[in-house]
Amino acid sequence: MLRIRNLKCYYGRIMAVKGVSLSVNQGEIICLIGANGSGKTTLLSAVCGLLPDWTGEINFMGRSLKNLDPPAVVRSGISLVPEGRLIFPPLSVLDNLKLGAYTRYKKRAVHEIGQDMETVTTLFPILKERFDQPAGTLSGGEQQMLAVGRALMARPKLLLLDEPSMGLAPMIVEKIMEVLEILRSKGLTIVLVEQNALAALAIADRGYVFETGTVVLQGGAGELLADKDVKRAYLGKDYGDFYDAG
Amino acid sequence: MCAPRELSVLEKFNGSDSMDSRYRKIVYIVFAVAVVCIGLAVKNAYYLQMLIFIGLNTLLALSLNMLMGYAGQISLGHAAFYGIGAYMTAVLTASYHVPPLLALPAAIGAAMVVAWIVGVPTLRLTGYYLGMGTLGFGMIVHIVLREWSSVTGGASGFVGIPPLAAGPLVIDSEQHYFFLVWAMVLLCIIMCTRIIDSRVGRALRAIHDGEMAAAAVGVNTKKLKLQVFILSAGMAALAGFLYAHLIYFVSPGTFGFLASIRIVTMVVIGGMASIWGSLFGASLLTLLPEWLHAFSEFEMVVYGLILMTVMIFLPRGLTRGVLDLFERWRKTNDR
Numbered sequence: 238m239l240r241i242r243n244l245k246c247y248y249g250r251i252m253a254v255k256g257v258s259l260s261v262n263q264g265e266i267i268c269l270i271g272a273n274g275s276g277k278t279t280l281l282s283a284v285c286g287l288l289p290d291w292t293g294e295i296n297f298m299g300r301s302l303k304n305l306d307p308p309a310v311v312r313s314g315i316s317l318v319p320e321g322r323l324i325f326p327p328l329s330v331l332d333n334l335k336l337g338a339y340t341r342y343k344k345r346a347v348h349e350i351g352q353d354m355e356t357v358t359t360l361f362p363i364l365k366e367r368f369d370q371p372a373g374t375l376s377g378g379e380q381q382m383l384a385v386g387r388a389l390m391a392r393p394k395l396l397l398l399d400e401p402s403m404g405l406a407p408m409i410v411e412k413i414m415e416v417l418e419i420l421r422s423k424g425l426t427i428v429l430v431e432q433n434a435l436a437a438l439a440i441a442d443r444g445y446v447f448e449t450g451t452v453v454l455q456g457g458a459g460e461l462l463a464d465k466d467v468k469r470a471y472l473g474k475d476y477g478d479f480y481d482a483g
Numbered sequence: 484m485c486a487p488r489e490l491s492v493l494e495k496f497n498g499s500d501s502m503d504s505r506y507r508k509i510v511y512i513v514f515a516v517a518v519v520c521i522g523l524a525v526k527n528a529y530y531l532q533m534l535i536f537i538g539l540n541t542l543l544a545l546s547l548n549m550l551m552g553y554a555g556q557i558s559l560g561h562a563a564f565y566g567i568g569a570y571m572t573a574v575l576t577a578s579y580h581v582p583p584l585l586a587l588p589a590a591i592g593a594a595m596v597v598a599w600i601v602g603v604p605t606l607r608l609t610g611y612y613l614g615m616g617t618l619g620f621g622m623i624v625h626i627v628l629r630e631w632s633s634v635t636g637g638a639s640g641f642v643g644i645p646p647l648a649a650g651p652l653v654i655d656s657e658q659h660y661f662f663l664v665w666a667m668v669l670l671c672i673i674m675c676t677r678i679i680d681s682r683v684g685r686a687l688r689a690i691h692d693g694e695m696a697a698a699a700v701g702v703n704t705k706k707l708k709l710q711v712f713i714l715s716a717g718m719a720a721l722a723g724f725l726y727a728h729l730i731y732f733v734s735p736g737t738f739g740f741l742a743s744i745r746i747v748t749m750v751v752i753g754g755m756a757s758i759w760g761s762l763f764g765a766s767l768l769t770l771l772p773e774w775l776h777a778f779s780e781f782e783m784v785v786y787g788l789i790l791m792t793v794m795i796f797l798p799r800g801l802t803r804g805v806l807d808l809f810e811r812w813r814k815t816n817d818r
Contacts, residue, residue: 287698311701323696325689332685340701342682391701 238263238426239284239395244293246279253279255450256293261395266417266427268437268458270471271447277430278320281397285317286310297395311340316393320400320430322384326373330364333372333383337390350390357386360416378409385416395426402433414440434471438462446471504680511673518665522658531657533773535729538664539722540765544749545671545758546718551747552755553679554711555691556606557614560621561746564594564716566628566738568723573641573733574634584649587724594720595713602712606705609694621743628735640734647728654728664725668762671718675758678714687711688756752793754800763801 239261246254254276261267269277282288284295286307295302297313305313316337325333334357338350358365361382367375372383381401388396398417402410410433417427418440431437438444438458446454446467454464461467525531547561571590575581581589605616629638636642646655647663654660678684686707689697694704727733745768753764771789775782797804 285699287695306703307698308701308703311699317699319696319699323693323699325692325696327692328685328688332688335682336685336689336697336700336702339682339686387700 238298239428240294240296241280241284242294242296244280244283244291244295246276246283246288246291248279248288248290253450254283254291257447257450257452259445259452259455261426261428263426264421264424265442266421266429266440268429268431268434268441268444269447270431270434270437270444270461270467272432272470274449275447276450277447278399281317281399281428281430284310284397285315287317308340311391311393314392314394316388316391316396318381318384318388318396318398318401321403322380324372324375324380324383324387327371329369330372330375330383331368333387334364334390337387338392340391353390353392357389360389360419361386378405378412381405381409381413382416385413389420393425395428396420397428397430399430400432401429402431402436410436432471434467435462507676511669514672515669518662518669522661522665525661528657531661533769535657535661535664537766537769538661538668539726539729540746540749540769541668541762542664542671542722542725543719543746544753544761544765545668545675546715546722547746548750548753548755548758548761549675549678549687549718550711550715551750552757552760553684553691554687554708556708556712557610557747558617558712558715558743559614559740559747560617560619560624560743561715561719562738562740562742563621563624564598564719565723565726565742565746566624566733566735567594567597567716568720569727569733569738570628570635570641570723571720572724573644573727576645576728577641577643578634582649583645583647583728587721590724591717591720594716594723598713598716599709602709606708606712618740618743621740625735625739628738635735638735640732642732644727644731644733646731660729664729667721667725671721672758672762679758683707691756748790752790752801754802754804757800757802760800760802767801 241260242258244254244257245252257276257280259267269280271277279288283291284297284302286302286305286309289304297315300313302310302313325336328336334354335350338346338353341350363379364383364386367379372380375383385398385401388398401413405413414436417429421427429437429441438461441458443456444458444461445452446461454461454466456464521534525534543561543565546564547558550556550558550561568590571593572583572586575586575589576583601620605613605620608616628635631637646653647660648654654663679687686697686702689700689702690704690708698704723738726737749764749768750761751764752767753762754760771786772782775785778785793801793804797807799807
């Protein structure tokens with residue numbers, strides 16, 4: 238569905254992603270893990286058209302995303318839940334959700350959008366109770382749910398999430414991961430960027446491990462969970478557990 | 484405490500807007516009736532003139548509020564568009580004897596074209612830099628108006644602008660002008676409210692909150708910012724057009740840096756992102772200097788003090804501030 242080949246992304250003269258190739262199949266949850274600055278967010282920005290300065294190939298459903306601006310990418314069926322949520326705090330929850338469907342209003346799809354609103358509020362009932370509140374008054378978890386809901390309002394075929402667990406209580410993280418699993422069962426394809434590798438790999442089908450702009454490891458989620466290096470670097474075990482003891 | 488009534492999502496989704504719009508219609512009607520009553524009741528030429536100026540300033544504040552209050556793009560050169568509108572009609576009607584009715588679209592169109600040309604490069608800037616960019620633009624326009632004397636009459640101004648006329652209908656009495664200006668104000672208020680309540684309005688506020696996030700949900704931020712800038716320039720030019728035919732005389736001083744700052748102040752005092760705030764801000768800043776004549780040499784000091792007090796105690800502007808105060812008062816009374 239999404240195929241990236243030899244992607245290199247630049248911030249001015251600095252290369253942040255150094256030739257990454259990966260593929261995402263229909264109906265999968267793919268998880269990208271890696272430390273800060275390893276290029277995961279940059280990769281998502283490039284896919285979404287937010288970072289135009291890249292070379293290589295990004296194909297989505299057979300179409301190249303080169304030179305597409307963000308609205309065109311959203312229209313082609315890719316939605317991003319940005320890092321740090323980036324909801325619109327002074328706007329009401331309802332307006333935030335309506336903004337998610339921004340690119341669709343032109344097609345006179347008001348009824349459909351209403352139905353999607355229903356779907357989103359079934360996934361996240363709390364949003365319904367908060368409809369008229371400014372989004373900024375929501376708790377962190379609710380804001381994350383709103384950000385996911387907003388992205389879903391665009392009716393994406395591919396959902397990209399950038400660190401949805403950031404700063405959230407484990408219970409909320411679990412709830413969000415549950416929703417992602419529900420979405421997958423409905424046929425949505427998901428790319429999940431996470432520092433919380435354990436939570437992410439638990440629901441993912443496959444994963445890629447990033448390090449300083451390159452993919453150093455890839456494989457099924459189970460294999461990665463069992464991998465020594467992944468355990469050491471991302472699952473909270475330190476060197477000592479592996480090397481000193483042995 | 485009674486349990487809140489469960490609204491179905493769809494009901495809420497479609498319903499809230501129609502309620503608001505019915506309420507809005509009533510507000511418009513009340514506003515129109517008030518304007519008509521005031522226009523018929525006030526005979527004093529001085530008061531009428533003040534009211535006309537409030538109307539013109541409301542147009543200016545409203546135009547900048549769309550850009551600054553809603554879309555979050557600061558412009559410190561907004562008087563330039565006001566000037567372009569005024570000078571365009573002045574030159575066309577007086578030097579080339581174009582009927583005002585044709586000069587109006589020309590004036591608005593000229594400002595919009597200039598906004599488009601200036602907007603493409605400047606709107607790439609953000610924050611302080613956008614402020615500096617628009618400031619420079621305002622100064623350039625001011626200098627052109629002052630120095631291009633063969634066309635604009637230079638620093639001493641441009642004399643001999645004819646009154647507004649469309650065929651046999653000539654608008655030269657203060658009262659008629661009052662109605663014309665306030666009809667325009669009402670039209671612009673309705674137009675702006677409709678824009679703000681639409682999907683475009685939501686997108687504008689989204690840009691204000693975070694351009695990156697707005698782009699991520701699929702808002703074409705560049706295009707939308709340019710569009711609102713052009714709209715805003717057109718409204719300011721309309722005010723300039725009306726100003727020129729009201730005074731019959733324009734001079735560059737009216738459209739300089741201080742004028743731009745005055746418009747910004749009206750927006751901030753009235754309330755950012757508030758349509759009615761533009762009206763209150765414009766009224767206060769138009770009337771205040773008149774009321775303060777009593778302080779003679781201390782006039783400007785008191786003027787500054789009042790503005791500072793408003794900003795300290797009502798930082799969200801008059802409209803929101805007074806509403807907040809009212810809310811608080813009601814809550815304490817309820818207990």
